[in-house]
Amino acid sequence: xxxxxxxxxxxxxxxxxxxxxxxxxxxxxxxxxxxxxxxxxxxxxxxxxxxxxxxxxxxxxxxxxxxxxxxxxxxxxxxxxxxxxxxxxxxxxxxxxxxxxxxxxxxxxxxxxxxxxxxxxxxxxxxxxxxxxxxxxxxxxxxxxxxxxxxxxxxxxxxxxxxxxxxxxxxxxxxxxxxxxxxxxxxxxxxxxxxxxxxxxxxxx
Amino acid sequence: xxxxxxxxxxxxxxxxxxxxxxxxxxxxxxxxxxxxxxxxxxxxxxxxxxxxxxxxxxxxxxxxxxxxxxxxxxxxxxxxxxxxxxxxxxxxxxxxxxxxxxxxxxxxxxxxxxxxxxxxxxxxxxxxxxxxxxxxxxxxxxxxxxxxxxxxxxxxxxxxxxxxxxxxxxxxxxxxxxxxxxxxxxxxxxxxxxxxxxxxxxxxx
Numbered sequence: 001x002x003x004x005x006x007x008x009x010x011x012x013x014x015x016x017x018x019x020x021x022x023x024x025x026x027x028x029x030x031x032x033x034x035x036x037x038x039x040x041x042x043x044x045x046x047x048x049x050x051x052x053x054x055x056x057x058x059x060x061x062x063x064x065x066x067x068x069x070x071x072x073x074x075x076x077x078x079x080x081x082x083x084x085x086x087x088x089x090x091x092x093x094x095x096x097x098x099x100x101x102x103x104x105x106x107x108x109x110x111x112x113x114x115x116x117x118x119x120x121x122x123x124x125x126x127x128x129x130x131x132x133x134x135x136x137x138x139x140x141x142x143x144x145x146x147x148x149x150x151x152x153x154x155x156x157x158x159x160x161x162x163x164x165x166x167x168x169x170x171x172x173x174x175x176x177x178x179x180x181x182x183x184x185x186x187x188x189x190x191x192x193x194x195x196x197x198x199x200x201x202x203x204x205x
Numbered sequence: 206x207x208x209x210x211x212x213x214x215x216x217x218x219x220x221x222x223x224x225x226x227x228x229x230x231x232x233x234x235x236x237x238x239x240x241x242x243x244x245x246x247x248x249x250x251x252x253x254x255x256x257x258x259x260x261x262x263x264x265x266x267x268x269x270x271x272x273x274x275x276x277x278x279x280x281x282x283x284x285x286x287x288x289x290x291x292x293x294x295x296x297x298x299x300x301x302x303x304x305x306x307x308x309x310x311x312x313x314x315x316x317x318x319x320x321x322x323x324x325x326x327x328x329x330x331x332x333x334x335x336x337x338x339x340x341x342x343x344x345x346x347x348x349x350x351x352x353x354x355x356x357x358x359x360x361x362x363x364x365x366x367x368x369x370x371x372x373x374x375x376x377x378x379x380x381x382x383x384x385x386x387x388x389x390x391x392x393x394x395x396x397x398x399x400x401x402x403x404x405x406x407x408x409x410x
Binding site: 053054062065067068069070071072073075076079088089091092093095096097098099100102103104106107127130134145148149 | 258259267270272273274275276277278280281284293294296297298300301303304305307308309311312332335339350353354
């Protein structure tokens, strides 16, 4: 890749960790620019005009172009690599789990981690308190589905690690910080061990 | 494609329409199996065991394999076609908007359509009533972002229609059914006209 790769990120974010983990597994160097979400640093006029009008990180900068959405950034880094299956059905099935992650897993498992660990339970708004049990139930459903899927296989798709594993790993492995438990999910715990043993693995800071 | 393609779907669902629209634009025949979400037909033991353990449609059946997640099914049908850009950055940017659709647009714009049109405002639960203003605000933010993006271009990515347009079209075009208005969003209205003029376009039933 000729263009310089700069990741606009917050080290606390699992969505950012996915991208750094993809890069680490593939040996791709990334320059990091750090922001603190909790201080509103991704909502400044400069950030909105220059990096992402949606006011969110991560954003992968590729030369002078900007790519928001964590899973799209993982895809960009991994195209043509061993992290994306060659078989067309398996490739689509990998994307299926990446969409599952963003629709059914992250909004519940990651949001509760953010609220419990970074906002703090006592500081939650009335709205957030109302949402906690809904997100708790939906997050548990997502984790249970993941566990059932992994009971019959080592990796989410095919016979080796792919982006489906990489993008589901960060918030699943940190789910206890949001009050979830993996006690009943042995297949998930074994899968986490497999990912953490992969050559090039890096932990979230 | 050698395998028979069967779409497990509900004709009321925009997520199902995306897949039928992708197939129509590319001239790919799909066999349809219809379910009524509102009657729980995707939560039966047979459906959970045989089609999708997540209890959701659409699911694209490819021979004997099953692919849940609407945007993954669109990808599978469109691989190698004119609906996916050749340029790697543009391809990732298309996926960026597909993830945006599932994370920031569909959970708000589509859910309010379902609640207002199919459940009925008077039949909403207390929980759903609480969520309406949150989803209203988030849906309006997503539509505003879409409109700003389209003010400078004809299509979401590159110079021609891609899956980013196809997957954002169904719920955006039907957003009034969820109580949203496109009155202030001329760029979105023009983009809808362009999509509906595309060769092969089919409307939602």
